[in-house]
Amino acid sequence: MTRNVDTVKDAETTPEVAQPFAELGLKPDEYSQIREHLGRRPTSSELAMYSVMWSEHCSYKSSKVHLRQFGEKVPSEAKDILLVGMGENAGVVDVGDGLAVTFKIESHNHPSYVEPYQGAATGIGGIVRDILTMGARPVAVMDPLRFGAADAPDTHRVLPGVVAGIGGYGNCLGLPNIGGEVVFDETYLGNPLVNALCVGVVPHDRIQLSAATGAGNHVILFGAKTGGDGIGGVSVLASETFDDEGPSKRPSVQVGDPFAEKVLIEACQELFEQQLVVGIQDLGGAGISCATSEMASNGDSGMHVWLDRVPLRDSTLAPEEILMSESQERMCAVVAPDKLDAFMAVCRKWDVEAVAIGEVNDSGRLTIEWHGAQIVDVPPKTVAHDGPVYERPFARPQWQDALQADAPTSLPRPTSGDELRAALLQLVASPNLASKAWVTDQYDRYVMGNTVLAQPEDSGIVRITDDGLGVAVSTDGNGRYGKLDPYAGAQLALAEAYRNVATTGAKPLAVTNCLNFGSPEDTDVMWQFAETTRGLADACLKLGVPVTGGNVSFYNQTGDTAILPTPVIGVLGVIDDVARRTPLAWDGDGDAIWLLGETSDEFGGSEWAHLQGHLGGLPPAVDLDRERQIAEIAVAASRDGLLTAAHDVSVGGLGVTLAEMALRSGKGARIFLPDDADPFISLFSESAGRIVFVVPRSEEVRFTDMCTARGVPATRIGVVDSSIEGLEVQDSFTAALDELRAASEGTFPSLFG
Amino acid sequence: MSARIGVVTFPGSLDDQDAARAVRIAGAEAVPLWHGDADLKGVDAVVLPGGFSYGDYLRCGAIARFAPVMQNVIDAARGGLPVLGICNGFQILCESHLLPGALIRNDVRKFVCRDQWLRVENANTVWTSDYTEGQEILIPLKNGEGGFVADDRTLDELEGQGRVVFRYLRDNPNGSYRDIAGITNERGNVVGLMPHPEHAVEQLTGPSLDGLGFFASVITQLVDA
Numbered sequence: 003m004t005r006n007v008d009t010v011k012d013a014e015t016t017p018e019v020a021q022p023f024a025e026l027g028l029k030p031d032e033y034s035q036i037r038e039h040l041g042r043r044p045t046s047s048e049l050a051m052y053s054v055m056w057s058e059h060c061s062y063k064s065s066k067v068h069l070r071q072f073g074e075k076v077p078s079e080a081k082d083i084l085l086v087g088m089g090e091n092a093g094v095v096d097v098g099d100g101l102a103v104t105f106k107i108e109s110h111n112h113p114s115y116v117e118p119y120q121g122a123a124t125g126i127g128g129i130v131r132d133i134l135t136m137g138a139r140p141v142a143v144m145d146p147l148r149f150g151a152a153d154a155p156d157t158h159r160v161l162p163g164v165v166a167g168i169g170g171y172g173n174c175l176g177l178p179n180i181g182g183e184v185v186f187d188e189t190y191l192g193n194p195l196v197n198a199l200c201v202g203v204v205p206h207d208r209i210q211l212s213a214a215t216g217a218g219n220h221v222i223l224f225g226a227k228t229g230g231d232g233i234g235g236v237s238v239l240a241s242e243t244f245d246d247e248g249p250s251k252r253p254s255v256q257v258g259d260p261f262a263e264k265v266l267i268e269a270c271q272e273l274f275e276q277q278l279v280v281g282i283q284d285l286g287g288a289g290i291s292c293a294t295s296e297m298a299s300n301g302d303s304g305m306h307v308w309l310d311r312v313p314l315r316d317s318t319l320a321p322e323e324i325l326m327s328e329s330q331e332r333m334c335a336v337v338a339p340d341k342l343d344a345f346m347a348v349c350r351k352w353d354v355e356a357v358a359i360g361e362v363n364d365s366g367r368l369t370i371e372w373h374g375a376q377i378v379d380v381p382p383k384t385v386a387h388d389g390p391v392y393e394r395p396f397a398r399p400q401w402q403d404a405l406q407a408d409a410p411t412s413l414p415r416p417t418s419g420d421e422l423r424a425a426l427l428q429l430v431a432s433p434n435l436a437s438k439a440w441v442t443d444q445y446d447r448y449v450m451g452n453t454v455l456a457q458p459e460d461s462g463i464v465r466i467t468d469d470g471l472g473v474a475v476s477t478d479g480n481g482r483y484g485k486l487d488p489y490a491g492a493q494l495a496l497a498e499a500y501r502n503v504a505t506t507g508a509k510p511l512a513v514t515n516c517l518n519f520g521s522p523e524d525t526d527v528m529w530q531f532a533e534t535t536r537g538l539a540d541a542c543l544k545l546g547v548p549v550t551g552g553n554v555s556f557y558n559q560t561g562d563t564a565i566l567p568t569p570v571i572g573v574l575g576v577i578d579d580v581a582r583r584t585p586l587a588w589d590g591d592g593d594a595i596w597l598l599g600e601t602s603d604e605f606g607g608s609e610w611a612h613l614q615g616h617l618g619g620l621p622p623a624v625d626l627d628r629e630r631q632i633a634e635i636a637v638a639a640s641r642d643g644l645l646t647a648a649h650d651v652s653v654g655g656l657g658v659t660l661a662e663m664a665l666r667s668g669k670g671a672r673i674f675l676p677d678d679a680d681p682f683i684s685l686f687s688e689s690a691g692r693i694v695f696v697v698p699r700s701e702e703v704r705f706t707d708m709c710t711a712r713g714v715p716a717t718r719i720g721v722v723d724s725s726i727e728g729l730e731v732q733d734s735f736t737a738a739l740d741e742l743r744a745a746s747e748g749t750f751p752s753l754f755g
Numbered sequence: 756m757s758a759r760i761g762v763v764t765f766p767g768s769l770d771d772q773d774a775a776r777a778v779r780i781a782g783a784e785a786v787p788l789w790h791g792d793a794d795l796k797g798v799d800a801v802v803l804p805g806g807f808s809y810g811d812y813l814r815c816g817a818i819a820r821f822a823p824v825m826q827n828v829i830d831a832a833r834g835g836l837p838v839l840g841i842c843n844g845f846q847i848l849c850e851s852h853l854l855p856g857a858l859i860r861n862d863v864r865k866f867v868c869r870d871q872w873l874r875v876e877n878a879n880t881v882w883t884s885d886y887t888e889g890q891e892i893l894i895p896l897k898n899g900e901g902g903f904v905a906d907d908r909t910l911d912e913l914e915g916q917g918r919v920v921f922r923y924l925r926d927n928p929n930g931s932y933r934d935i936a937g938i939t940n941e942r943g944n945v946v947g948l949m950p951h952p953e954h955a956v957e958q959l960t961g962p963s964l965d966g967l968g969f970f971a972s973v974i975t976q977l978v979d980a
Contacts, residue, residue: 264769265767352766448773451954
């Protein structure tokens, strides 16, 4: 095979060559900017690097100006707990005992639509490597998922593949899957959201950063070989330069090998323990281009790379493709010469291939050669950090007022006992609220032996030390609320995740987010995005939980139809003694059931309205002071041993909350709703800032004193009673456990087999 | 002196730390054994833990069988050393011909993770002597290829010799022939099962404490010996 490599010398001598920058997704002025940075035209390898590093996915060029708020509106709590903030691969939070926790959420939406199994699998792989890069041992994962309507044919292609991919990859890594979400809405049909969160634990003195420093240090690529997967758009360059016999198209979705990642995790743990690396970076989007330019840029150094040393799975790959390849299960480390032998010995022990592909220097340039020819010579910052930044225009959509005015007040409401009972059963059986066991039973929640709570509990909790220190994580998001009011929608998503963590007895500490939106070039979408970030930043400040990092996924749009604006918010909490966690299931006969918070007539964006085919009005009111108060009560009451169970009230309202508690425990309860309230509102309103607590009789006085002291309204709404075998809503109806169970557990098997 | 129980780590083993924890909770010393090191370090018993050894390439357990440590495990097992294979460990024992039959893909074609009721059919093996025959225990199950299969003659022989150690109760989760969840060799020192007793040793993290009996049984046998 013959092919001409486009060298730096060629670029200097042939400035007039036309380059396919538009096909690579670069705008004309971006291309001019590259020429300006270099003082010449880029080589095709350089063009490939810039194009992918300046893509929306890697550069955050449309979102950056909005994401800055997370660094500006920082709660005072941050300085006490944040060891590493935004900008690194993942934020790191101090949890005491010399330990820190790192966590992050990312999207793998587009690949999962194209190829559900591999897209979802490599989504797990990628987020796990982000956590690994911080020096941590990954200890848990969770997957918030969103699909089109549950009965849509394409959902039946995408969902089973995504779930199998998450299980197939995550189970093989040995990471317990402790939570997540499965949500359906027709706007996700052509744009499913596959987000993945990973949590890791790292001793303070082992935290790693991704900077290349120390002239003379080796740059080592280790892990899987580099192949032609995930090259995507860059094949434009390759097909230009390949002869006719060469491959013309390559798959754009990466293929994962979880076994390769598992041994990479173990090898990295030993490398960190033995302190063998100066800096480390995972290879994800933009592959070697990203790792080399970011590490050199972070280290304010230079780097030289011999690209022909990269171990290849496919020897016909062109240098542009090697630079771009998103082959999975690869890491890049900077290693001092005197540690090289020990580094290689660890890699040999785990059968991990490792090759020194470059060297750190003081040149301030990233230079790459290919069989003796210089093909890249760039200032690394211009590739990694000084990409274009856009102030995209945005405007409140013209339809927003009409949408908000269309409140669900005119929908016929159930009133009789039979009607209310039917409404409860319908909600419990709805795909958004039904049992997700069909999904989560395909994930290993036991591995590592530290899972204290997992789905369907309010948050997942894993033990991280032998003496019982634990971390809790929950993710939440409600796109319907976001559509009605993106500012409030973001705050409600945060409030729910925060509340869920507190409900299980853990103190909420920090936030990660995955912001899933339509096209940023659409002024409506951009307004939703601006409002979401503003709402989230304001709420984080108020709740005292800093944002540690996150991810933005734009272009989740089919034609003119964007997905619901969907911020998925992850909250991390800490619990001093996992034995004190509060489970969802009530237990003791005679224990009192208390509702904290206030309930009003709030059905805008509710699940009940959704089942009537309605979306309009305003989402539930946000009261962050109240959220903070009830969270404090949840944590304090758990610590003082006042609770036997708790469950937050959210989608579907109080009725669904109580049904879930009864089903989880297998015991029934007698419920008496307030006399002066409409039972429909009491049961199904989605007012925020509410938690159901179950309190043994002996602790009721201390519990109510705690509520009174904080000025939180508490209503005694029932008693656990195993003789009932159902939910008996006094003066209204009884729903038997058997029929609730059939409703809840029948939905997924009947939809997905 | 407490019993010393080895736990083998293959590349891709996942539940090795969990098995070691269970051994410690039961009161024995857990001794890490490495797949590439033939030395059994003088242990009194061996656990082959769950996971995906060598990525489960080719067939589950097919490559692990040839690991340097396994030659000594196989020889010692034939000489009476207590060996417990859990999940992937069970698959390795079948591939090593220490136990008959094979494990194939679940009939439901999905990975299954759930709390599973089992009936103890044989309380005379070194790993089950703390149970009573007919006892029902709740143990987590999690696998993609857990369907136990063998030809009818082998199945009849297993049943006839009382070598079926555990059976799935109520709902067979993976299509195992005759609801078989675990079996033993003729001597009763080698036991393999798909469910994970090491995940049922702490109230906080498991559905029951029913898994402790495995480790307590072998410790009792070793102390008595």
